[in-house]
Amino acid sequence: MPTFKLHSAEYIVSHMRGFSLSEAMRFWKAKFESINHFKRDVTHHPALKDLEAFVEEHWETIQPITVQEALQETNMEKRRVMFDCIGVSRLFQSLDPTLLDKQVISKVRNRWDKKNKPYEHTFDDTYELYRLDGNKLFKSEQSDPNPVFAVRCWCTTTEREYWIYIPEEAALGNSISSSRNPDAIRAIAWTIRIDISHPKRIFRQGDIIVAEQSPQSTDTAPYHLSKEQYLSLMYSET
Amino acid sequence: MTHKDYPTMTEYCQKITENGQQLCVSWNGGHDSGYFEMSINEEIIDTPDDLQNAIIDLIADNTDYGSFAGSFDTEGEVYYNPATKCFEGNDRYTDTREEVKECSMEVRVPRDIWFDSIDIQLHADEMEIEELSAFMVIKDGARTRQHDVIEATLQKALIPQFTNEIESIKDISGAWDVITINYKDFSAEKSELVFYIKKFDYSFYFSTDSEIKIDLPN
Numbered sequence: 032m033p034t035f036k037l038h039s040a041e042y043i044v045s046h047m048r049g050f051s052l053s054e055a056m057r058f059w060k061a062k063f064e065s066i067n068h069f070k071r072d073v074t075h076h077p078a079l080k081d082l083e084a085f086v087e088e089h090w091e092t093i094q095p096i097t098v099q100e101a102l103q104e105t106n107m108e109k110r111r112v113m114f115d116c117i118g119v120s121r122l123f124q125s126l127d128p129t130l131l132d133k134q135v136i137s138k139v140r141n142r143w144d145k146k147n148k149p150y151e152h153t154f155d156d157t158y159e160l161y162r163l164d165g166n167k168l169f170k171s172e173q174s175d176p177n178p179v180f181a182v183r184c185w186c187t188t189t190e191r192e193y194w195i196y197i198p199e200e201a202a203l204g205n206s207i208s209s210s211r212n213p214d215a216i217r218a219i220a221w222t223i224r225i226d227i228s229h230p231k232r233i234f235r236q237g238d239i240i241v242a243e244q245s246p247q248s249t250d251t252a253p254y255h256l257s258k259e260q261y262l263s264l265m266y267s268e269t
Numbered sequence: 270m271t272h273k274d275y276p277t278m279t280e281y282c283q284k285i286t287e288n289g290q291q292l293c294v295s296w297n298g299g300h301d302s303g304y305f306e307m308s309i310n311e312e313i314i315d316t317p318d319d320l321q322n323a324i325i326d327l328i329a330d331n332t333d334y335g336s337f338a339g340s341f342d343t344e345g346e347v348y349y350n351p352a353t354k355c356f357e358g359n360d361r362y363t364d365t366r367e368e369v370k371e372c373s374m375e376v377r378v379p380r381d382i383w384f385d386s387i388d389i390q391l392h393a394d395e396m397e398i399e400e401l402s403a404f405m406v407i408k409d410g411a412r413t414r415q416h417d418v419i420e421a422t423l424q425k426a427l428i429p430q431f432t433n434e435i436e437s438i439k440d441i442s443g444a445w446d447v448i449t450i451n452y453k454d455f456s457a458e459k460s461e462l463v464f465y466i467k468k469f470d471y472s473f474y475f476s477t478d479s480e481i482k483i484d485l486p487n
Contacts, residue, residue: 040411048412059409073409076383082411 061095062116098125120194128161131213158215159183182218220261232266295346303337356483363476374430374466393444444471
């Protein structure tokens with residue numbers, strides 16, 4: 032298997048070309064959770080094993096790109112790649128977003144104890160809706176850039192925190208309506224799309240959505256769940 | 270000749286055609302522009318009067334092409350028939366329709382090169398291939414001179430294959446397609462990866478001829 036000169040090759044980050052190896056490594060350190068994630072997604076081809084070994088050797092000492100660096104970057108395409116690598120979670124946490132709505136749903140679910148006996152587990156599921164002013168992200172790009180919205184939620188099993196981008200209409204409601212009110216449940220509902228009518232129940236595990244059919248279900252064009260559907264149909268979410 | 274001389278369209282048309290003269294309204298248009306015009310014995314009336322304009326408008330309303338807005342072409346003509354007191358003729362309406370061309374075109378790359386997918390972009394009109402590019406997509410990773418060489422080689426190998434396929438399509442109006450081949454979709458053959466493109470999208474001209482008969486108002 033032929034190799035290539037690591038330091039003279041061109042590197043690509045999130046589809047953008049033109050990076051040096053040292054620069055790309057800083058972006059990748061921000062983008063990938065661990066060296067294993069990097070190896071899984073980037074260096075799976077045998078010809079990239081030298082690159083993999085080099086990155087792995089330096090992984091712990093690589094300084095990931097920061098939100099502040101991204102904000103100072105004048106090349107807008109590169110800045111967007113930086114935001115992509117940094118991720119919505121770190122971006123929102125760093126930039127002091129405005130909390131628009133917070134709702135807590137009490138849920139009861141069946142669980143099983145160590146003796147495999149079912150019991151009812153009651154817990155609170157919290158959803159927060161945030162707004163980040165556009166001028167915090169794109170100060171030099173335009174005079175009044177659009178705000179960005181995200182919903183924050185927690186995995187009910189691991190309690191890991193997630194931030195998910197959502198569009199303005201999901202955050203604030205229909206733009207035609209005179210009364211636009213932020214709604215964290217409507218926002219999280221929007222993140223789920225299904226393609227059957229009359230679902231019986233919906234399960235979510237990470238990015239995987241499973242919609243259980245009812246006898247009335249038929250195939251439809253994909254659609255986002257409404258708040259009411261989310262509250263009545265969502266059975267399990269981890 | 271004015272509207273006042275012939276109070277109805279029928280009277281006007283009868284008078285014009287009473288000695289075997291031909292009164293015709295024709296049209297040609299599509300893709301957001303076009304025209305209707307009247308002619309007598311093939312002589313176009315450049316500045317129609319009110320009554321002639323009313324007849325042209327009547328024909329235009331009946332054909333329902335409006336301002337010819339849309340991606341179609343139309344050409345037609347109707348002649349006044351004094352026996353039936355109607356305008357009669359034909360319209361040829363040409364539109365494009367999309368279709369899938371089945372094929373078997375080979376994409377072959379060395380096994381020792383890495384990529385996430387290969388995008389093959391095709392843009393052809395009815396005459397020839399205007400653009401055919403092959404691009405090795407890498408989301409994150411390294412790109413070398415070898416990628417450029419393989420892309421150029423691939424492009425060179427695909428052009429004659431696509432040209433043969435496109436030349437075999439009757440009435441083709443164009444082909445615009447981006448074919449994405451993921452790395453995992455290739456099969457390994459010795460030192461190479463091989464994929465066969467089984468189809469691509471194209472459009473072709475589709476014409477319909479229809480007879481037209483337009484009554485005049487009493």
